[in-house]
Amino acid sequence: MNNPTWQEGVYAALKAARVTQIGYVPDAGHAHLITAAHADPDMKAVVLTTEEEGIALSAGAWLGGERCAILMQSSGVGNCINMLSLPLNCRMPFLTLVTMRGEWGEFNPWQVPMGAATQPVLTAAGVHVRRADRPEDAAEMVGASAALAFDSQIPVAVLFSQRLIGAKVFVK
Amino acid sequence: MTRQNDGTLDRRVVVAELMRDPGDLLVVTGLGAATYDVGATGDRPLNFYLWGAMGGTGMIGLGLALAQPDKHVLVITGDGEQLMGMGALATIAASGAKNISIAVLDNGRFGETGSQFSHTGLGADLAAVAAACGWQTVTTARDMDEVKALAPRLRQESMFAVLRISAEEKPRHLPPRDGAYLTDRFRRALGVAEV
Incomplete structure (x- = not known):
């Protein structure tokens, strides 16, 4: 997290994919992207109260001719499931970048159940799941996943592994 | 079941007023009776029915805004x-978008599922x-004079309006429900379709 290089590459990949709206529920692993989105006059950054709002935001953006990406952490995936019927029914793209918790050096046991369920739940709901484990792969993974989502008009999630973002360290 | 604070507005008359000469107004409708009400005023590509x-x-x-x-x-x-999307009221206000209004047809009931009381029928006030x-602009309309006064404002201002309709059930009017069709025609009507 101290070296934002790969996150910079991810933001550049979103820009190259012509994403102009970013909705997010904050996560430390997304902090660089959130800051970059707010600092970018050509990006509309929308803070959400819950992740499912982001699926509806993305649908509205697409109806209006824009491309949206949603940032969330793995615990938020569980908040999204019924709303995922929206892009599937409407043959709309949906792109989300998910920072993983509960899988690599996790301190907080409350993160583990949803972390373990994230990929199978997304798959069951009809979302195509890709995963980035190494910093050098992240930007390319996002670029390819954005193309898949927006050109094929399908929902795609990119999981940023906890090993990639760095396990959160709690100190007494 | 009726309650003392039940609304009296006719939902179809209210929605016909909101949808009069819509021009290029972009309309999104919530599932259930709101979708039927808007569909009953005449289908158009810039209506997106949920x-x-x-x-x-x-x-x-x-x-969209x-x-x-x-x-x-x-x-x-x-x-x-x-009520299920109450957090979105905070999100939309925080976004600063000025070209979106919300009109809530409030009968205090879950009409689609047997007319059980909703939270607004049990005391919650969505306008509050x-x-x-x-x-910044919030209003509650209880008669048609108030509805007629706020209808043009809903197209010009960023306004949240509660319309106190009666719980009377109307015949179902079913607009198109193929989401891919609704999406494609909306984008074509706006001129933003990529293919």
């Missing part, structure tokens, strides 16, 4: 749908919630 995705109507309106800043978005939904979430 048949599911409960709680998402306002946020679809926001994404941000993407089309030169047009106005009107979200027409019911109290039950809005919206005001507390930061909406």
Whole structure:
């Protein structure tokens, strides 16, 4: 997290994919992207109260001719499931970048159940799941996943592994 | 079941007023009776009807409003749908978007599922919630004079309006429900389809 290089590459990949709206529920692993989105006059950054709002935001953006990406952490995936019927029914793209918790050096046991369920739940709901484990792969993974989502008009999630973002360290 | 504070407005008359000469108004409707009411005023490509995705109507309106800043978005939904998306009232207000209004057809009931009382029928006030979430212009209409006065404002201002309709059930009017069709024709009508 101290070296934002790969996150910079991810933001550049979103820009190259012509994403102009970013909705997010904050996560430390997304902090660089959130800051970059707010600092970018050509990006509309929308803070959400819950992740499912982001699926509806993305649908509205697409109806209006824009491309949206949603940032969330793995615990938020569980908040999204019924709303995922929206892009599937409407043959709309949906792109989300998910920072993983509960899988690599996790301190907080409350993160583990949803972390373990994230990929199978997304798959069951009809979302195509890709995963980035190494910093050098992240930007390319996002670029390819954005193309898949927006050109094929399908929902795609990119999981940023906890090993990639760095396990959160709690100190007494 | 009736209650002392039940609304009296006829939902179809109210929605016909909101949808009069819509021009290029971008309309998103919440699942259930709001979708039927808007469909009954005449189908048009710039109506996007939800048949599911409960709680998402306002946020679809926001994404659309941000993407089309030169047009106005009107979200027409019911109290039950809005209650499920109550956080979106804070999100939309915080976004600062000025080209979106929400009209809630509030009968205090979950009409689609047997007319059980909703939270607004049990004391919750969505207009007060919206005001507390930061909406600058919030109103509640109880008669048609008030509806006629606010209808043009819903197309010009960023306004949250509660319309106190009666719990009377209307014949179902079923507009198209194929989401891919609704999406494609909306984007073509706006001129934003990529293919």
